[in-house]
Structures are given as C-alpha cells and as structure tokens.
Amino acid sequence: MSAHYLLVFACLWGFANAHPSKGNLAATIRATQSSVQHFLGVAPHAIDGNENTDFNVGSCSRTRVQRSPWWRVDFFYHYHVYVVEITTSKDGGDLSGAEIRIGDSLKENGNANEICAKIERIPAGGTQRFNCAGLGVHGRYLTIRVPNKEVALSLCEVKAFGAHEPHDEHEH
Template sequence: MCYVMSYIRMAMCVILFLTLFTGMCVADSKGNLALNGMAVQSSLGHPQGDAQNAVDGNRDSDYKKESCTFTKTEFNPWWRVDLGNVYTVSNVTITNRGDCCKERLRGAQIRIGNKLDNNGNNNELAATILTAPNGTQTFSFESVNGRYVNIFLPGNDEILTLCEVEVFAEKKLLINI
C-alpha cells in the first residue's frame, strides 16, 4: 500500500513540475483540428464569403452554396484559423473553389506558428501551393508546432478564396497552460 501511494505522489509531483515549469502538457489529438475553429481573414470581399465558411466541415467548392471564403482584391490577402492549442501539424487539406477562379490559390503559402506578428503571416512556412489544385488537395510537410494556421497569398491585387481548410496533427498535442 505504501509503495502505491509513493508512486502516485511521485507521478503527481512530475505532473506538477511539468505543468509549472514547462507550461505544456501532452495529450492525444484526432481528426480535423480546424473544424469549427475561430477563423478570420484580411477582408470580406462579399457578404457570403465569411472566413468561418472554410472551417464549417463542408467541402462544397461552389461559391454560390455559401461554403467558401472571399477577400477583397488587395495586397497580401490572408486567412487564419486559431486551433485553440499548440499542435504538431503535419498535414493541411485545402478545398479550392471549383466553379471558377481556381488560379487564385496559386502561390499561396501555408504558415504555421504561435505568433500573431503581421497577422500570423510571419510564422514558419510549411508549404507553398505551386499549382492551383482542382477540388481538394492535401499538403504534407515536416511537422510544425503551432496554434495558428495561415493561408497567405503574397502579391498585389490578389483575391483569396478557400472552400475548406482541414488541419491534421501528429498523435500528440501540446497544451499551453
């Protein structure tokens, strides 16, 4: 009995130590981390092109069905989702607009990190979309730790449209405490 209590106390001390001194805890994660996350974008180009449309779980690529985002024509448009915790992200799946304008996504960057400097667009570059994907495409890359996932489209007179963004992590997540 004393040995069991000793192990429990030791485990509690280790958890307390990790919580207090590292500020992080490890837990399992599953599925699309972006689903229903808090999304924002640089501007609203059309009333039905809200940033939340890209995390609603609907991959419909027809803009008229109100499941896509839409920014104004601008310099360096961006879209961002807050995952709520820090995850080790390894894949991002993007559904591009299918009814027109698929080329709008060409050159977009997937950036992941924990900072909101320049709206999160200075975070680590995980992948660049070199060709405009038809429909849904998954981008796999070396894992990046981050809370924020940005889709950033550098350039002048650009419009960013996304129909769905799904974020997947390795089996563990880091929770800031």
C-alpha cells in the same frame, strides 16, 4: 435548481473548450481573414465541413481583391501539424504562389510564422494535400497567404491533421 444550471454550464464549458485529439483540427474553430468580398464569403465558411466548391452556396470564404490576402484559423491550443488539405472555389480561379504558415505568433497576422508548405498551384475547384516541412510544424495558428500578389483568396474547405502538443498555452 441553481446547482443544475451550474452543472450544465460546466459541462458546456468543458465541451466548448475541448480540443480535438484526432481528425480535422481546424473543424469548427475560430477563423478570420484579411477582408470579406461578400457576406457569403466569411472566413468560418472554409472550416464548416462542407466541401461544396460553389461559392454561391455559402460554403466558401473569399477576400476582396487585395495585395497579399490571407486567411487564418486559431486552433486555440498548440498542435504539431503534419498535413494541411485545401479545397478552392470553382469560380475563384486558381490558387497559386500561396504559403501555408503555422506558429504561435500573430505578428503580421500570422504571416511571420514558419512555412509549412508552399502552394505552387491548386486549380479552381480542386483539392490538394500538403505535408508540412518534413516532420511537421508546431503552432496555434494556421495562416494561408498569397504574398505580393493582387488577388482574391477563396477557400472552400481547409483541414489540418496533427497531434495536440501540450505546453504553456498562454505563453505566446
């Protein structure tokens, strides 16, 4: 009987630790943010696969109004990210002046990593795709930050596309 439990555990552990090799790299991975405005606005809601832009449905993340708010996803593995797609909340206002950063460092909550793209403006409830810095950016963490502004950051869906790039995963 215990051998069956061990086999089930090993299969579940392997599934839980598998990394996506194609499609949305950010789907169902770990996410966090600088603060939470309301219990409906937790960070994982921005990677739940639901693109509904109505915050009240419970599918969007939202920080409190604060200076330089950020949201971050941990891919758990190292990727070469080429494209990031962001959908904003229809009642959260425009997203403007933000940065998408990707890298292996958690220094300054990931805000010291390389810039993938700068967001001039995504209208409320809009979706926009960003190509990462020419040929893509390498890293484990993707951070979206609105530097030097006193705003709430509201994201309804964040997707990242790229390729797994093996290296010493525990190096950083």
